[in-house]
Amino acid sequence: MARIRNTWELAKASWEVLKADKELLALPVMSAVAVIVVALAFIAPVALIGNELSQGAEELDPGPLGYILLAMGYFAATFVGIFFNAALVSGAHERLTGGDPTVRSALRGASSRFHRLLPWALLTGTVGLILQAIEARFGFLGDIIARLVGVAWRLVTFLVIPVLVIEDVGPIDGLKRSGTLFKKTWGENVAASVGFGLLGLALIIPAVIVAGLLIATEIVALMVIGVVAAVVWVIGSVVVVSALSGIFQTALYLYAVNDQVPEGFDQAALAGAFTPRRGTRGPTGFAG
Secondary structure: OHHHHHHHHHHHHHHHHHHHOHHHHHHHHHHHHHHHHHHHHHHHHHHHHHHHHOOOOOOOOOHHHHHHHHHHHHHHHHHHHHHHHHHHHHHHHHHHOOOOOOHHHHHHHHHOOHHHHHHHHHHHHHHHHHHHHHHHHOHHHHHHHHHHHHHHHHHHOOOHHHHHHHHOOOHHHHHHHHHHHHHHHHHHHHHHHHHHHHHHHHHHHHHHHHHHHHHHOOOHHHHHHHHHHHHHHHHHHHHHHHHHHHHHHHHHHHHHHHOOOOOOOOOOOOOOOOOOOOOOEOOOOOEO
């Protein structure tokens, strides 16, 4: 419970940072739009190819070229998501180290790490495909294995983007570095994964309830208003939580490396948020 409470304090502190740089909210929006554009750019030709190859067939067959395009689209979408996450981390790092970021400076920071982000996108995308293959190949058991490995992968790689952006290292070194930092901040990593997920769910539930009530009236105008309002609210909630998560990632990285609460966070409120575990301490004050 203490970890969850501390994560909530960090989420509130991240919100204070976000309020100082509201323009950072544009980055998750740009990411979502870019992913949609990339997906459509690859899915549309696959659909056309599949229709031509599946004349008279019951199922759509994209064919070899279609599967290649789908794989390319998957990796492209993965890179786009990582790029804008890196831009958010770059902007948050600028703010937390005393600067005044803009969308342009954040994007410039991510662009300067293009040579680091692209290989990482290929690596993490490949891991994702392997997990999907295991899930499809081994049925129920594969689903369990893929989920467990997927959770472990997300936790161990939680700080990879800050490492790539701030330390300017390659994907393998970034993975090793993130794994090392994970050993020092495992409690915050796990709590963040759960905490931000619950925060997003808590924000979305009211919109779903209100939309459901309006739809239940069976009045067309109210139904349309309910659906549109719910969609807008859900998108806004996802954008905010994504921005908070990026700020949290950056703050956690800075603390793990410097053993100091980053600038912009309330020292008193966060005094116990990064409490070292008992045992042998690592070089940053965390248990090893």
